[in-house]
Amino acid sequence: MATTRNWTGIWITGGVDPAPYLRKRVDLAALPRKAVCFLCGLGWHELYVNGTKADTRVLAPVVSQFEKHVSYVAYDVTPLLKAGTNVFAVLLGNGWYNCRTEEVWDFHRTPWLDLPKMICDVECDGKVVLSSDASWKAVPSPILMNQLRNGEEYDALREVPGVLTAGFDDSRYPCASPCKPPRGELVQETAPPCRIFREYAGSVRELSPGVFVCDFGVNLTGWCEITAIGPAGSALELDYAERIGSGGDIDTEAIACYVKSGRFQHDVYHLKGGTRETWHPRFTYHGFRYCRITCRGGAELLDAKAQFVHSDLPEAGHFRCSDKLVNRLHACTIQSFLANYTGIPTDCPHREKNGWTGDAQLALETGLWNFDAAAAMGNFARLLADTQRPSGQLPGIAPTGGWGYDWGSGPAWDVYLFEAPYRIALYTGDDSLFRELLPAMEKYLCFCQSKVHGGLVDFGLGDWCLLDPKSMTPVELTSSAYVLHAAKLISKYKPEYASFAKEIAEAINRKYYRGNGIYADGQRTALACALCFGFAAEPALTARRLAEAVRAKGYRTGFGILGAKFIFRALADHGYAEDAFLLLTCTEFPGYGHWITKLGATTLHENWTSDASQNHVMFGDVAAWMHQYLAGIVPLPETPGFRHFRIRPCFVSGLAWAEADHTAPAGTIRVRWERQDGSIHFVCEIPDGCTADLDLAGRTFPGRTGHVELQLRQPEGKL
Numbered sequence: 001m002a003t004t005r006n007w008t009g010i011w012i013t014g015g016v017d018p019a020p021y022l023r024k025r026v027d028l029a030a031l032p033r034k035a036v037c038f039l040c041g042l043g044w045h046e047l048y049v050n051g052t053k054a055d056t057r058v059l060a061p062v063v064s065q066f067e068k069h070v071s072y073v074a075y076d077v078t079p080l081l082k083a084g085t086n087v088f089a090v091l092l093g094n095g096w097y098n099c100r101t102e103e104v105w106d107f108h109r110t111p112w113l114d115l116p117k118m119i120c121d122v123e124c125d126g127k128v129v130l131s132s133d134a135s136w137k138a139v140p141s142p143i144l145m146n147q148l149r150n151g152e153e154y155d156a157l158r159e160v161p162g163v164l165t166a167g168f169d170d171s172r173y174p175c176a177s178p179c180k181p182p183r184g185e186l187v188q189e190t191a192p193p194c195r196i197f198r199e200y201a202g203s204v205r206e207l208s209p210g211v212f213v214c215d216f217g218v219n220l221t222g223w224c225e226i227t228a229i230g231p232a233g234s235a236l237e238l239d240y241a242e243r244i245g246s247g248g249d250i251d252t253e254a255i256a257c258y259v260k261s262g263r264f265q266h267d268v269y270h271l272k273g274g275t276r277e278t279w280h281p282r283f284t285y286h287g288f289r290y291c292r293i294t295c296r297g298g299a300e301l302l303d304a305k306a307q308f309v310h311s312d313l314p315e316a317g318h319f320r321c322s323d324k325l326v327n328r329l330h331a332c333t334i335q336s337f338l339a340n341y342t343g344i345p346t347d348c349p350h351r352e353k354n355g356w357t358g359d360a361q362l363a364l365e366t367g368l369w370n371f372d373a374a375a376a377m378g379n380f381a382r383l384l385a386d387t388q389r390p391s392g393q394l395p396g397i398a399p400t401g402g403w404g405y406d407w408g409s410g411p412a413w414d415v416y417l418f419e420a421p422y423r424i425a426l427y428t429g430d431d432s433l434f435r436e437l438l439p440a441m442e443k444y445l446c447f448c449q450s451k452v453h454g455g456l457v458d459f460g461l462g463d464w465c466l467l468d469p470k471s472m473t474p475v476e477l478t479s480s481a482y483v484l485h486a487a488k489l490i491s492k493y494k495p496e497y498a499s500f501a502k503e504i505a506e507a508i509n510r511k512y513y514r515g516n517g518i519y520a521d522g523q524r525t526a527l528a529c530a531l532c533f534g535f536a537a538e539p540a541l542t543a544r545r546l547a548e549a550v551r552a553k554g555y556r557t558g559f560g561i562l563g564a565k566f567i568f569r570a571l572a573d574h575g576y577a578e579d580a581f582l583l584l585t586c587t588e589f590p591g592y593g594h595w596i597t598k599l600g601a602t603t604l605h606e607n608w609t610s611d612a613s614q615n616h617v618m619f620g621d622v623a624a625w626m627h628q629y630l631a632g633i634v635p636l637p638e639t640p641g642f643r644h645f646r647i648r649p650c651f652v653s654g655l656a657w658a659e660a661d662h663t664a665p666a667g668t669i670r671v672r673w674e675r676q677d678g679s680i681h682f683v684c685e686i687p688d689g690c691t692a693d694l695d696l697a698g699r700t701f702p703g704r705t706g707h708v709e710l711q712l713r714q715p716e717g718k719l
Contacts, residue, residue, distance in 0.1 A: 005038060005121070007186070009131035012176040013117040014092065019143035019283065021163055022118060022176050023089035024136040031083050032124035040072035040186060041118040043095020044283050049080035049088055051164040057193035058309060059285065062343035062379065063096040063355075065399045066112040068386035070182045071189035077122070087166040088130060092116035093146045093283025096399065097182075101149045102261040105354060110401030117179050119186070134178050137170040139163050143283070148353065150262040152281035156272035157232060191379035192312040194343055196222065200306040202291070207248055210295040214304045215244075219289045219603040219615045221339040221349040222309035223267070225280035226293065227302040232273030234297030240265040240288035242350065242614050250292045254612050255351040265350060271299055285309055285342060287349030287615055289602070310338045313371040316663040319626045322656035325585055326626065328596050333623040336603040337366055340617045341373075344380050344398070348606070348613040354397040356618075357384060358413035358464065362565055363617045364420060365624035368427045369662055378433045381420040385440040392447030396461075410460015410475070411448065411482035412562055417441060418486045429641020429665055434493070441490050445497065448483045455507025456480040463525045463560030465607045465618070467590050473526040477512050477519070478562055480504050481533045505535035517541030524549045525563030528570035543574030550579050555586040558608060565621040572629040577650035580629070584622060585654065592622065631660030631671045632695075641665045647684055648695040649673050651715055666690050680712040 014020025037054065039047055040061065047054040054075045061071040094100070094116060099107035122130035142158040145151075162168040202214035214224070219242050228236055241250035256264040265286045269279045293301055319330055340346045345360035345367075346353050360380060367373040384398045389405065394417065396408030418441055421434035451457045460482075462475035487501035512519050512526070517538055520526035527546040530536035550571065559567060571580040587593035590608030595601040599610055604620055606613035628634055632649030635642055642664035649658065649671065657674035667687030674681050686692045686705045694701035694708065697715040701708070 007119060007121055008128045009119050009121050010133055011117050011119045011179050011181045012132050012134065012136055013115050013179040014138035015174075015177055016115065017138070017140045019091060019093050019116070019141045019146055021089050021091050021139040021141050022132075022136045023087055023139060023163065023170060024130060025085055025087045025166055026122065026130040027085050028081060028083055028124065028129070031081060032078065035076070035078045035081055035122065035124045037075040037077045037088065038072055038121045038123070039075060039090065039118065040070060041090050041092050042066070042070065042116060042182060043097030044093040045118065046091045046282060047075055047088070048091070048164045049077050050082065050086055050166060052080055054080065056195050058196060058282070059095070059194045059343060061189050062191040062193070063399055064184065065383055065386035066097060067183045068185065069382075070184040070186050071191070072119070072186055073189050085166045087164070087168070088120070088122065089164050090118050090120065091141055091282070092118060093143070094148070095283060096148060099148055101147045101259060103149060104258045104260070105352070105397065105400075105403045107401055112182060112401075114182070115179075117182075119181070132176075134175050136176040137173045138176045139170060139173050146281070146283035147262060148284060149259050150264065150284070151266040151268075151286070152284045153268040154279060154281070155270040156277060156279070157270060159272065190375060191343065192376050194309055195312050196307045196309055198308040199225075200308065202304055202306060204304065205248070207292070212293045212301055213244070213248065213250060214291045214293065216289055216291075216306040217602070218335065219287070219339065220306060220308045220335070221287050221342055222285055222307045223281050224291045224293070224304050225278065225307055226269065226304050227276055227278045228269070228271060228295075228299050229276050229302060230271045230273065230295070230299035231297065233270060234273070234295070234299035235268055235270045236299050236301065237294040237296065238267040238269075239263075239292045239294075240286040240290070240350070241292070242287060242289045244290055250290050255287070255348070258351060276302065280307060285349070287339065308338075309342060311341045311343060311376050313338070313341065313367075313373050313376060315370065316372045317370045317627060317661055319623070319631060319658075319660040321626070321630060321658035323585065323654060325587070325593055325596060329584070329592050330623050330626055332596065332601055332603055333366060333617070333620045334370060336615060336617040336620055337363055337370070337623075339603060339615055341367075341376065344383065347618070348615050350615065351613055355380065355383070355399065356397055356413070357394070357409070357416040358396065358461070358561065359616065359618040361413070361416040361419045362561055363620045364416075364423050365628075366617075366620050368423055369624050369627040372663070374424045374428050374430075377420045377424060381417060381433060381437060384417055385437055388440055388443065392443035392445075394444060408461065410462075411457065411479040411486070412460055412462070414444060415482045415486055417444060418489045422489050426635050426637060426640050427642075429643065431640070438490070438493055441486070442494065445483070445487060445490065445500070449500070454511070455503055456511065457483055463562045466525075466560035466563070467558035467608045471523060472560065473523045473529065473563075474512070474520055477508060477526060478529055480508055481529050481535070484508070484535065485533050508535055509537055513537050517545040522549060524553075524567055525559050528563060528566035531570035531574060532566045539574065543570065543576065546570055547576040547579045550583055554588065555579075555582045555591075556588055557583065557586070557591045561618040564619045568622065568625045568629070572625070572650055577629060577652055580625075581650075581652040581654050592619075627660050627662065630655065630658045633660060633662055633669055633671055642669065642690055644691045644693075646693050646695060647671060649682075651680055651697060664690065675714070678714060680714055682710045682712055684708050
């Protein structure tokens, strides 16, 4: 990335006000053919032109590592201008830039911490007609408080009528103050913006007089929009949670524990009185299914609806099958993915909101199968590279103010730096991001080489959140496997790393292969790891041991987040798709089916016991598995971008039919298969310019394109 413009404007601030309006009039003799407002407003901003919000984005700009890069947005404001006097007004909020809330990740101590500020240029037909400077006026807004992890407080009695219009007299307000710029380089935003995408009506129950609990039926990210009436100065307080306690009130114990100052996920609206008033916060967001609304001072709640906020990720794929549980699990996974993509991929939208790299890399393919997510993922990969220390070390979260380098990182998390560019290239055919980040990748592998002992590396969290921590696959095994994987990925561009990958594979086998197909102590994750990363000494035997281990557990899960990606893939790749499907659909504890059928989950949980967060996506590779194995669409590294690919469905006996589609660069790939009178009816659509090899129940049909329709004999035996 590089700076894309030379700025005429300077950085200005409104001073100590928590969310000031900065406004300025400009006269235009005639309407321009094209008008663009280039604006960076930190931490978050809203732009208004002649009283109209410039577009539908919220929580802009997407967070960055502010020491390295700061994002500006280019707004097309052509339709909002008029001949004569126009006014530009920017409302500023704290966002990630000015996190004053004390919490365990130390964002209240980040080196960039500062008051909200902005820089702005307005160009009409290529000529700058307005820039930010000390002549802009600073007008206090009704926002009394806004903090990322606390919430927002708004006093409608402090609204300034007409502040967004050109006719407003701002002569009595102070001028903005020039200020120091942020440390990072100013670059145009490449990440897709956040928007409000869906509204949910809730069922409302009165907990006690004036206290209501709203259930919106699904775990989501965003906020409540309330409509109320009451006397001036009366108020509504909103508290958000994802679970209900035994007494019917909300329960935030599991998600509020790391925020040490201020109220957690708490909004307040003070009414101006006299009429119906509708409001939602602007500069915070929450993770919730439930909202407790407390009316004070005579306020009356008229309506409440939840607004789902996430990054603008257009749909690029769908999956459905005959099994209702599988469909519900897919929907839960997609909801979890979107709820944890609010600008950046997060671990959870409530407790932390942090960009945990392990969660992000494990959900990569679920995102790419189902959404046009390459730009969003590429943005996060660059953000992660911006956090890299000179030694090559990476933190477990991005952005970071210094937390996460010595706990929470490790190869299984850090591999996002490699995996995201690789998967983006695999799915889109564009490897420019991989080439761009090669220096950071090499630096990271040099860091790993400095940590090698006995040919292996031993740092990181390993198979996180398994049911029994005492049975974890050795961290040294999984972390070394991920370094091996990273070295293999980079070796296409830097062949010298192929020998490093080979050395690690040999070292893993020397230490952890016990013979007879067994790795480590026979943990399912250990076996599947050897198969997925290609270092298994006897793959067929190890696959058989894995299937036996899965059966011995009664198809219950209990493995950690790394196993959740390895095990299903390893089973299906080696002919045990029936076992993978039974593992997927088991309704006994612990398992995905237990979450859904017994607990009514609408998003994936953080752990199998469901006593922590109930909106994590790190167990979410199963949706990608459905696309690639049940439907059978398989991208090939040799021909990225689906120029040539494979279709190899697993015709598991538990399904009567399955179908999926994916929007590839050349067009939409479609697959459907269905059992009919002892045979399988198979149909697929292969876009023009693409070819696919069909591997169907033991029969191969190479180089097909266009519409293909076949009647197949049902397969027998293992798949």
